[in-house]
């Protein structure tokens with residue numbers, strides 16, 4: 001999937017895992033690729049954009065990066081096609097060889113907002129290779145006392161992406177569970193969770209964003225998932 005002229009969208013790209021995904025994925029794209037970064041914090045998005053340009057401008061394949069400050073928990077009326085069109089920057093969707101979307105945005109406390117892939121311009125054109133990654137969580141499967149809203153939202157979001165895989169046969173969908181990762185969200189977990197969760201977390205190995213995003217890339221590279229819509233965890237025993 002790498003090395004092609006690609007259209008990449010990353011939500012929650014202003015910090016944490018999403019920022020690392022945006023940087024690492026961008027550095028693997030082909031000439032003429034365009035990247036759209038979505039989150040609320042404009043300063044965070046611009047910082048990610050600058051980090052991407054610092055990496056890709058040194059390569060033979062600099063990418064174009066557009067940022068869109070959007071609150072995905074309250075996005076009624078936001079015209080995603082406008083954001084996509086601006087991101088394409090005069091190129092029409094069919095000129096891209098690959099479309100990659102990583103839905104990473106999420107909070108512990110608030111439910112997210114999903115994208116409707118079917119309204120996306122990239123829905124057309126089976127010749128464009130389409131990859132959709134949902135950053136999920138162990139919380140989608142396992143109860144964590146005190147986290148009922150987060151666990152429910154994660155389970156629902158994973159089901160949504162499994163469904164998308166069944167509905168959109170030409171899209172490769174991966175639900176990737178990144179493990180416990182050192183980000184602002186983890187700081188919040190350690191500060192705000194019930195005592196039993198805090199002590200369990202202290203016993204756990206916390207990963208860096210580099211570790212988990214490198215694993216995600218190797219899973220995508222090797223195609224280590226049984227079928228579209230499958231879930232793979234960082235700790236899964238994979239070669």
Ligand SMILES: NC(=O)c1ccc[n+]([C@@H]2O[C@H](COP(=O)([O-])OP(=O)(O)OC[C@H]3O[C@@H](n4cnc5c(N)ncnc54)[C@H](OP(=O)(O)O)[C@@H]3O)[C@@H](O)[C@H]2O)c1
Pocket residue numbers: 011012013014015016017018038039040041042044070071072073074104105106107112135136137138177178179180181182183184185186
């Ligand atoms: N860290 C972990 O241990 C861990 C474990 C399992 C799964 N995950 C999942 O991994 C993903 C990334 O988490 P992270 O640890 O990198 O957390 P983080 O550092 O808190 O980053 C969350 C990202 O989501 C964006 N975001 C949150 N609410 C948003 C909204 N309403 N609209 C638009 N963007 C929004 C934030 O940007 P703005 O604030 O600028 O909007 C930020 O870029 C999340 O889906 C999380 O549930 C994390």
